[in-house]
Amino acid sequence: MTTPPAYPPIPGHLRLSTRIAGALVGFLLLALTAIGTTLWLSWQLEGSAAAINETGGVRKQEYRLAMLLGREVRAPGGGYARDARAQIASIDATLALIDRGDPQRPLGLPPTAAIRDSFSMATLRWQRELRPLALQVLQARGDERLPPLRDFLGRVDAYVAQIDAIVGLIERDNEVRTFWLRCSQLALMALAMGGTVVLVYLMFSLIVDPVERLQAGMRSMADTDFGVRLDVASQDEFGQLAAGFNRMADRVEQVYASLEDKVREKTAALEGQNRELALLYDSAAFLQVRQTLEPMCEGFVERIMRYFGADGGSVRLIDANTDKVHLIVQAGLSDEMVKAERCMPVGDCLCGEAAQGKLPVVRLLRAVPGPDVSRCAREGFATVSVFQIFAQDQHLGVFSLHFRSETSFNDRETALLETLGRLLGTAIENMRLAAREREMAISEERNMVARGLHDSIAQGLNFLNLQVQMLEQSLHDGQQQDAAAIVPLLRAGVKESYEDVRELLQNFRSRLEEDDLNSALRKAVRKFRDQTGVEASFKAEGGGGLPFPREEQLQLLFIVQEALSNIRKHAHADKVLVQVRDGQDFSLSISDNGVGFDAAAVPASGDSHVGLHIMRERARHINADLAIESGSGAGTTVRLYVPSAHRRAA
Structure with missing residues (x-):
C-alpha cells in the first residue's frame, strides 16, 4: 500500500497562477476589444469627416468651373480655357480620390450602400452630363458656345444639390458612428471600473484573505498557541500551505511537549562533549610539558582513570628487540600483579594479546573458580579495557583501564581513548x-x-x-x-x-646572552683584541632577517672563535675585521691582513688543518656555505653564507 504524497499535485485549472493569469488575460482581451472598437470608430469618423470636406469641395469646384466657362465665352483668349481644363481635371481627381479613399489621411466614404450608391450616381452624372458640356463649351467657337454654356449652368445647381444630399447622408452616418463611439468609450470606462473591482475581489479572495489567515495563524503560534489550525478552503497553493501549516503546528505541538526532555538530552550531550574536550586539552597540555617517561605516564593514567571512574590503570610499552611488554606505570593494581606482569611476552595475558593484535579490547571477566581464571578476575576486576599507543604508524604499546563493575564504552568514548593513545604515543x-x-x-x-x-x-x-x-x-x-x-x-x-x-x-x-648573536660576536672580538693586542673590529649591517635558532647561533659563534684562534696562531696579523650582513640572506666574514697561505693546497678534510675542517663541519650543520680566500702575503678571509631558502626561524 503506497502512502499518498503529503502535497498532491494541483490540477491545472485550480492552480493559483492559472486562475490569476486567466483573469488578467480575460480582462486584457476585453480591454483590447473595447479599445480596438473605439479606435476603429474614430478612424471611420476621421475618414468620413475628410470625405465630407472633399465632397463639399466639389460644389465649390463646380461653381468655379461655371465661372471660368462664362469668362471664357465673354472674353476668349484670356487664359480661362486653360484654367477651366485644369479645374475639370481637379474635379476628376477629387471624385476619384473620394471613391477609392486614402487610409493614411484617413479618407473614405462610410461603408453604407445608400452613400456609396448616391456617390456613384453623382460621379456618373458628372462623367456623362456636366463634364461633356464643359468640354463642348471649351471646344466650340464664337456663338456656338452659348447653348452648351446655358445648358451647363442650368444643370450645375441640380448637381450641387445632389452633392449636398450626399454630404447630408455622410453627416447623418457620422452622427450614428459618433453615438457608437461614445457608447464604446462609456463601455471602456465601465469595463475599467468593473475589471478593477473584479481584479481586487480576485486578489483579496485568492491571495490577501489566505495570507491574512496564515499571518493570523503564525501570530497565534508566536504567542505559543500551538493548538491553532487553519481551514483548508481551497485546493490551490494556499490550500496546500494551510495543510502544511496544520502539519507544522501538529509537529511543533509535539516537539514543544517533549522540548524539556530534548533540552535535557542535548544539555547532557553537550556536557559530555565539554568533558571530553576538557580531558583532551588537559592531556595535550600535560603531555607537551618536558618531563621524563614515568611522570608523564603517571599523569596520563591519573587523568583517564579520573574521567572514566576506573579502579585501576597501567601503561605498558613494547620492546621490539626482545618482543616483550614492559609495565611502565600502574595505579590500583596489587603488588603481586605488578610483580607478575612487570615484564611479559607479547601475546601473554589480556594486555599482551591486545598488544599483539594492535586493536582495542574491552572484556568482561567472569570470576569462576578454577585454575583458568585470569589474574585480573582474581584481583576482583569485572571489566578490563586495553587501548593501543601509536605514534603515527608506529606501535609503541598499550594502556589499560580496570573496573570492578561491568563497564562498556560507546563509539564516542572509544574514539576518545584511541585519540588519547595517539597523544601519549606522540609525546613518548x-x-x-x-x-x-x-x-x-x-x-x-x-x-x-x-x-x-x-x-x-x-x-x-x-x-x-x-x-x-x-x-x-x-x-x-x-x-x-x-x-x-x-x-x-x-x-x-x-x-x-x-x-x-x-x-x-x-x-x-661560551654562551649566548638573551639570544643576541651580534652581542656575543662583539664580545668575542673584544676579548680577542684584549688578549692579543691586535686591532680587531666588529661591524653589523641589516638586521631585518629572521632570527636563528639558539643552536645555530652557537655554531656561528664557534666558527668565529675558531677563525680568530687560527689568526692568533698563524696569521701574524695586526688588523682583523668581523662583519655581519643580516637581510633575507645572512653572510658573515672574518678578514685579516696576515701572512696568508695557499688556500688551494689545503684539503677540504683530513687530519691536517683540523680547525678549518671543524669550521666546515659546523657550517654544514646549519646548512651554510663556507669559503676560504687566502694567498701568500695577501691575508685571509673566511666567508660564511646562509641563503634565505635554508634559513630556519627561531
Whole structure:
C-alpha cells in the first residue's frame, strides 16, 4: 500500500497562477476589444469627416468651373480655357480620390450602400452630363458656345444639390458612428471600473484573505498557541500551505511537549562533549610539558582513570628487540600483579594479546573458580579495557583501564581513548627524538672537541715530547750547549699549550646572552683584541632577517672563535675585521691582513688543518656555505653564507 504524497499535485485549472493569469488575460482581451472598437470608430469618423470636406469641395469646384466657362465665352483668349481644363481635371481627381479613399489621411466614404450608391450616381452624372458640356463649351467657337454654356449652368445647381444630399447622408452616418463611439468609450470606462473591482475581489479572495489567515495563524503560534489550525478552503497553493501549516503546528505541538526532555538530552550531550574536550586539552597540555617517561605516564593514567571512574590503570610499552611488554606505570593494581606482569611476552595475558593484535579490547571477566581464571578476575576486576599507543604508524604499546563493575564504552568514548593513545604515543616519540637529538649533538660536539684537542693540545704535547727526548739525549751525551738551547723551546711549547687549553676552555664556556648573536660576536672580538693586542673590529649591517635558532647561533659563534684562534696562531696579523650582513640572506666574514697561505693546497678534510675542517663541519650543520680566500702575503678571509631558502626561524 503506497502512502499518498503529503502535497498532491494541483490540477491545472485550480492552480493559483492559472486562475490569476486567466483573469488578467480575460480582462486584457476585453480591454483590447473595447479599445480596438473605439479606435476603429474614430478612424471611420476621421475618414468620413475628410470625405465630407472633399465632397463639399466639389460644389465649390463646380461653381468655379461655371465661372471660368462664362469668362471664357465673354472674353476668349484670356487664359480661362486653360484654367477651366485644369479645374475639370481637379474635379476628376477629387471624385476619384473620394471613391477609392486614402487610409493614411484617413479618407473614405462610410461603408453604407445608400452613400456609396448616391456617390456613384453623382460621379456618373458628372462623367456623362456636366463634364461633356464643359468640354463642348471649351471646344466650340464664337456663338456656338452659348447653348452648351446655358445648358451647363442650368444643370450645375441640380448637381450641387445632389452633392449636398450626399454630404447630408455622410453627416447623418457620422452622427450614428459618433453615438457608437461614445457608447464604446462609456463601455471602456465601465469595463475599467468593473475589471478593477473584479481584479481586487480576485486578489483579496485568492491571495490577501489566505495570507491574512496564515499571518493570523503564525501570530497565534508566536504567542505559543500551538493548538491553532487553519481551514483548508481551497485546493490551490494556499490550500496546500494551510495543510502544511496544520502539519507544522501538529509537529511543533509535539516537539514543544517533549522540548524539556530534548533540552535535557542535548544539555547532557553537550556536557559530555565539554568533558571530553576538557580531558583532551588537559592531556595535550600535560603531555607537551618536558618531563621524563614515568611522570608523564603517571599523569596520563591519573587523568583517564579520573574521567572514566576506573579502579585501576597501567601503561605498558613494547620492546621490539626482545618482543616483550614492559609495565611502565600502574595505579590500583596489587603488588603481586605488578610483580607478575612487570615484564611479559607479547601475546601473554589480556594486555599482551591486545598488544599483539594492535586493536582495542574491552572484556568482561567472569570470576569462576578454577585454575583458568585470569589474574585480573582474581584481583576482583569485572571489566578490563586495553587501548593501543601509536605514534603515527608506529606501535609503541598499550594502556589499560580496570573496573570492578561491568563497564562498556560507546563509539564516542572509544574514539576518545584511541585519540588519547595517539597523544601519549606522540609525546613518548617526541621525548625519544629529543633524547636522540641531544645524544647526536653531544656526539658531534665531542668529535669537534677531539679534533680541536688534536690540532692544538695533542700536537703541542707531541712537540714537547720530542723536545724532552732530545734534551734527555743531549744530557746523556754531555752536550750542555744543545740542552740549554732546548729549554727555551720547551718553555715556549708549554706556554703555547697552556694558552690553547685556556682558549678551548673559554670557547667551551661560551654562551649566548638573551639570544643576541651580534652581542656575543662583539664580545668575542673584544676579548680577542684584549688578549692579543691586535686591532680587531666588529661591524653589523641589516638586521631585518629572521632570527636563528639558539643552536645555530652557537655554531656561528664557534666558527668565529675558531677563525680568530687560527689568526692568533698563524696569521701574524695586526688588523682583523668581523662583519655581519643580516637581510633575507645572512653572510658573515672574518678578514685579516696576515701572512696568508695557499688556500688551494689545503684539503677540504683530513687530519691536517683540523680547525678549518671543524669550521666546515659546523657550517654544514646549519646548512651554510663556507669559503676560504687566502694567498701568500695577501691575508685571509673566511666567508660564511646562509641563503634565505635554508634559513630556519627561531
